[in-house]
Amino acid sequence: LACIDTYKLQRLRHNLVEEVASKGITDLLVLDALRQVLRHCFVESAFAEKSYEDIALPIDEGQTISQPYTVAYQTQALGIRPGHKVLEIGTGSGYQCAVLCAMGAQVYTVERHALLKRKAHEILTEMGFRAQFRVGDGTLGWPTYAPYDAILVTAGGPKVPDALLQQLAVGGRLIMPVGSMKEQYMTRVTRTAPDHYQAEKLHVFKFVPLIGEEGWPNPAGK
Ligand code: SAM
Numbered sequence: 036l037a038c039i040d041t042y043k044l045q046r047l048r049h050n051l052v053e054e055v056a057s058k059g060i061t062d063l064l065v066l067d068a069l070r071q072v073l074r075h076c077f078v079e080s081a082f083a084e085k086s087y088e089d090i091a092l093p094i095d096e097g098q099t100i101s102q103p104y105t106v107a108y109q110t111q112a113l114g115i116r117p118g119h120k121v122l123e124i125g126t127g128s129g130y131q132c133a134v135l136c137a138m139g140a141q142v143y144t145v146e147r148h149a150l151l152k153r154k155a156h157e158i159l160t161e162m163g164f165r166a167q168f169r170v171g172d173g174t175l176g177w178p179t180y181a182p183y184d185a186i187l188v189t190a191g192g193p194k195v196p197d198a199l200l201q202q203l204a205v206g207g208r209l210i211m212p213v214g215s216m217k218e219q220y221m222t223r224v225t226r227t228a229p230d231h232y233q234a235e236k237l238h239v240f241k242f243v244p245l246i247g248e249e250g251w252p253n254p255a256g257k
Pocket of ligand 1: 098099100101124125126127128129130131132145146147148151171172173174189190242243244245246247248250
């Protein structure tokens with residue numbers, strides 16, 4: 036394994052989990068997954084120790100690996116249980132995907148940048164996690180494997196894409212930051228019946244933009 040764990044990093048990781056728990060994360064499956072997944076393997080090696088601070092960090096393509104608290108918050112809000120089929124939009128580093136895999140979910144993840152998908156796929160494989168990866172516009176979802184028990188969007192958009200609402204199972208939940216480019220309300224949508232959805236506005240967060248057909252327009256073809 037190219038990425039190794041050390042006692043020091045292990046101690047830092049356990050402290051991070053305590054910190055995330057103290058901020059209001061109570062789901063033991065989520066906390067166990069954070070304890071299990073080596074976050075330092077998803078960032079450049081210079082950031083290894085920093086990766087166990089409760090902060091977002093830069094990855095390739097000008098993107099970020101979300102703050103651990105945010106990963107835990109979104110995961111807890113979905114009520115993920117082993118066996119759930121989960122669609123993630125915005126693979127990024129692959130860390131959130133690994134957390135979902137560690138919880139026993141069956142994960143389908145979509146990323147618009149091919150480089151990020153390739154790196155994430157590699158590291159998850161190295162760690163022994165299996166997920167389905169795809170490069171494309173996640174605002175259109177991944178219809179082939181729909182419906183999903185849970186949909187997790189890790190970038191902020193102006194509205195919840197219709198395609199994602201359609202691909203949610205009845206009884207399923209979607210979580211996504213919705214608002215302006217500057218800040219978003221974490222929004223949870225539950226599909227209570229085939230043609231009925233219930234939306235809740237939760238806390239304010241700040242995410243990188245969701246870029247695509249049902250998201251923000253692509254800046255200068257990037
Ligand atoms: N879940 C990631 C992690 O654990 O590292 C966090 C990723 S970052 C906050 C959001 C990601 O969403 C970026 O990698 C970005 O390229 C991606 N993204 C933005 N718009 C997208 C779209 N329409 N489809 C797929 N991915 C998109």
